[in-house]
Amino acid sequence: MTDISIEPLRPPAPAPLERPVGFFKAYRLMRKNPIETWTRAHFELPIVVGRTIYGWTAVVNDPAAIRRVLIDNAANYRKDELQRRLIGPGLRDGLLEAEGEDWRFQRRTLAPLFTPKTIASFEPAMRAVAEELVLHLSHQRDGKVIDIQSEMARVTLDILGRTIFSDGLGRDGNEFAAATTKILATVGHLDLFDLFRLPDWVPRLSKLGGRKAEQFLKMAVQDLMLRRKRLLGGDGAKGPPDILALLLSAQDPETGSGLSDKQIMSNIRTFIAAGHETTSNALTWSLFLLSQSPQWQDVLAEEAREVLAGQAEDQVARLTKTRAVIEEAMRLYPPAASMTREAIGADDLAGQRIRKGTLVIVAQWVLHRHRRLWADPDCFDPRRFLPEARDKIDRFAYLPFGAGPRICIGASFSMQEAVIILAHLMRAFRFEAQKGHVVVPVQRITLRPAGGMPLILRQRTP
Numbered sequence: 001m002t003d004i005s006i007e008p009l010r011p012p013a014p015a016p017l018e019r020p021v022g023f024f025k026a027y028r029l030m031r032k033n034p035i036e037t038w039t040r041a042h043f044e045l046p047i048v049v050g051r052t053i054y055g056w057t058a059v060v061n062d063p064a065a066i067r068r069v070l071i072d073n074a075a076n077y078r079k080d081e082l083q084r085r086l087i088g089p090g091l092r093d094g095l096l097e098a099e100g101e102d103w104r105f106q107r108r109t110l111a112p113l114f115t116p117k118t119i120a121s122f123e124p125a126m127r128a129v130a131e132e133l134v135l136h137l138s139h140q141r142d143g144k145v146i147d148i149q150s151e152m153a154r155v156t157l158d159i160l161g162r163t164i165f166s167d168g169l170g171r172d173g174n175e176f177a178a179a180t181t182k183i184l185a186t187v188g189h190l191d192l193f194d195l196f197r198l199p200d201w202v203p204r205l206s207k208l209g210g211r212k213a214e215q216f217l218k219m220a221v222q223d224l225m226l227r228r229k230r231l232l233g234g235d236g237a238k239g240p241p242d243i244l245a246l247l248l249s250a251q252d253p254e255t256g257s258g259l260s261d262k263q264i265m266s267n268i269r270t271f272i273a274a275g276h277e278t279t280s281n282a283l284t285w286s287l288f289l290l291s292q293s294p295q296w297q298d299v300l301a302e303e304a305r306e307v308l309a310g311q312a313e314d315q316v317a318r319l320t321k322t323r324a325v326i327e328e329a330m331r332l333y334p335p336a337a338s339m340t341r342e343a344i345g346a347d348d349l350a351g352q353r354i355r356k357g358t359l360v361i362v363a364q365w366v367l368h369r370h371r372r373l374w375a376d377p378d379c380f381d382p383r384r385f386l387p388e389a390r391d392k393i394d395r396f397a398y399l400p401f402g403a404g405p406r407i408c409i410g411a412s413f414s415m416q417e418a419v420i421i422l423a424h425l426m427r428a429f430r431f432e433a434q435k436g437h438v439v440v441p442v443q444r445i446t447l448r449p450a451g452g453m454p455l456i457l458r459q460r461t462p
Contacts, residue, residue: 006295008379016040034443047350062350063396070404077341125162130424149453152280153177166242182213278335285333291431304427324385330400334364337447373397430458
């Protein structure tokens with residue numbers, strides 16, 4: 001590791017349970033905050049198999065077993081029905097929830113949209129948004145308390161509005177952020193009807209509060225599509241060369257078929273709801289952790305001053321310490337805190353027999369803090385992700401974006417924008433924690449801080 005000598009920081013996290021709890025307490029904890037249900041054994045053993053409120057489950061933390069689930073024997077592990085119900089109908093026709101040949105078709109068709117060359121072409125727009133964010137915050141009073149979560153939600157939506165939909169989202173970005181928050185806060189709640197596998201047409205009373213937000217997002221995406229189609233259809237006019245244009249013109253390289261309107265709209269909703277949410281949360285947690293460590297703030301500020309003052313080409317690649325902080329933040333507070341699969345047939349994982357129908361859980365919240373895989377797993381130490389140390393991390397011990405064929409297709413886009421935004425912020429400001437505010441991570445599909453993230457903004461002296 002580099003010789004950056006900074007005292008380790010232990011940020012807040014729920015203490016593991018000593019033993020599993022009964023059905024009704026487990027259900028209450030799952031409703032309140034799923035990351036509070038994990039026991040000490042989950043953080044210490046390579047696999048934990050047994051009956052839970054979901055039926056037979058296997059919580060897997062052995063990297064070789066995770067590789068088997070996600071790659072080597074991936075055909076035996078499909079997206080489970082409970083996860084599909086929690087995600088909701090709005091995203092089911094897109095890449096996130098598609099299965100089988102439908103998924104393979106969409107993945108082949110969408111892959112050219114996220115090539116390194118395409119992602120790199122968005123750097124100027126991302127830098128422009130980051131510079132405007134710095135200008136906006138520089139007009140705030142020194143020492144002002146700001147909700148950095150709201151700011152990160154706004155800036156990541158702004159980037160979507162200039163890259164994926166470069167003629168704008170057509171609505172106030174704050175409305176999109178509020179709708180996404182509401183949707184995740186409701187659909188992320190476990191409902192008893194979901195556990196009992198009642199059909200979708202049976203109303204989930206606990207999720208009725210998100211219907212207005214879901215309708216807003218649906219109508220906004222329809223408007224985006226209609227507006228662009230009118231533009232493309234008028235006297236040979238051409239739309240801007242953004243990802244929406246690529247979605248509309250994309251063709252499967254094997255069949256030549258394009259995406260249906262339903263698939264396009266579902267993927268757009270995914271980009272807005274999931275894409276911006278995960279990146280904004282990664283930035284929020286990064287800034288929270290940095291607010292606890294003035295030394296790391298100074299390290300990143302020095303790197304940003306040096307790199308951002310140089311040539312624009314390859315800036316993201318040269319911001320290695322900034323990237324390491326973001327990766328460590330995603331280790332401690334993974335934007336997606338768990339993923340699940342259902343075993344189609346019997347299998348063996350980490351020395352345990354897995355029966356057909358078992359719910360296999362790979363929980364990044366647990367995996368990234370597992371005692372067998374990490375030194376001082378509960379401590380904030382970005383040095384583990386610096387270039388000279390990162391190769392020591394097992395590929396299947398760190399999964400902020402998943403792995404295998406279903407790895408997040410927008411991972412490079414997300415990391416690029418997060419590194420650019422954080423570097424610009426570190427060059428211009430310091431952040432301090434607000435005294436008295438208790439930070440509580442809560443899982444609602446994504447992992448977000450309860451009640452926002454108030455931080456004190458300080459102007460950095462040039």
